[in-house]
Amino acid sequence: MKTRLSVNLNKIALLRNARGKNFPDLDKYARLCLDSGVKGITLHPRPDQRHATYADVIAMSTIVSEYDGAELNIEGNPIDRFMEVVLENKPHQCTLVPDTPNQITSDHGWDLKKDAQKVTRIVRKLKDSGIRVSLFMDADLEQIEIAKNTGTDRIELYTEEYASSYGTKDSEGVFEIYRSAALFANKIGLQVNAGHDLNLINLEKFLTIGNIKEVSIGHAIIVESLDYGMENTIKKYLKILNA
Numbered sequence: 001m002k003t004r005l006s007v008n009l010n011k012i013a014l015l016r017n018a019r020g021k022n023f024p025d026l027d028k029y030a031r032l033c034l035d036s037g038v039k040g041i042t043l044h045p046r047p048d049q050r051h052a053t054y055a056d057v058i059a060m061s062t063i064v065s066e067y068d069g070a071e072l073n074i075e076g077n078p079i080d081r082f083m084e085v086v087l088e089n090k091p092h093q094c095t096l097v098p099d100t101p102n103q104i105t106s107d108h109g110w111d112l113k114k115d116a117q118k119v120t121r122i123v124r125k126l127k128d129s130g131i132r133v134s135l136f137m138d139a140d141l142e143q144i145e146i147a148k149n150t151g152t153d154r155i156e157l158y159t160e161e162y163a164s165s166y167g168t169k170d171s172e173g174v175f176e177i178y179r180s181a182a183l184f185a186n187k188i189g190l191q192v193n194a195g196h197d198l199n200l201i202n203l204e205k206f207l208t209i210g211n212i213k214e215v216s217i218g219h220a221i222i223v224e225s226l227d228y229g230m231e232n233t234i235k236k237y238l239k240i241l242n243a
Ligand code: PXP
Pocket: 008, 010, 044, 075, 095, 097, 105, 106, 136, 156, 194, 195, 196, 197, 198, 216, 217, 218, 219, 220
């Protein structure tokens, strides 16, 4: 099975929220991705809703349901409001992330030595509702073993360290840690997703691990869209100005 790309649309929501109007329109870019063959959309509504909002989750559930085989992944810290929205909208997958309210971005996986009981309760609630569950985890075998006991279907490996070591002298060693973590997870019956700081340059190597079910990518897709699309846009402006 091929690895699914789930495009995280939070950065487009951030840009929209900067002006208080619906521009850029999140729905348009979700459709652009889905019409281009992408089979996954991710939203990460944070408690302060500074990127994707809870209302976006409702709209996105409808859009994704119009596309055959496409999946919606809603990720975030399972605070009460998040859980209400997820249980009402029933995305295909819910990725639980231990982020704190003012965190710039997710920067660590669950510490299940501390949070296993709470996480197990939430995993059960989501699964009882028919939602596949994934836990955002560091590449740490001991933690991954506890993750299995929570009843989760999948883990999402937090790939920041892989990405930041890519192309340095440490890259092979760090890659090996991720490879071992993914293989171990598979061996004990967990499916593996991955995300954070993956991009057009470092993705291919990561996928050589094999059997990665999904990669969730947001930030780089927006930056790379500037790289590959801004020149064209500037030319269009100049054409109008020079006419
Ligand atoms: N996975 C999780 C749990 C995240 O919080 C994020 C960022 O919101 C991503 C994946 C995607 O990371 P990036 O935006 O660096 O591609």
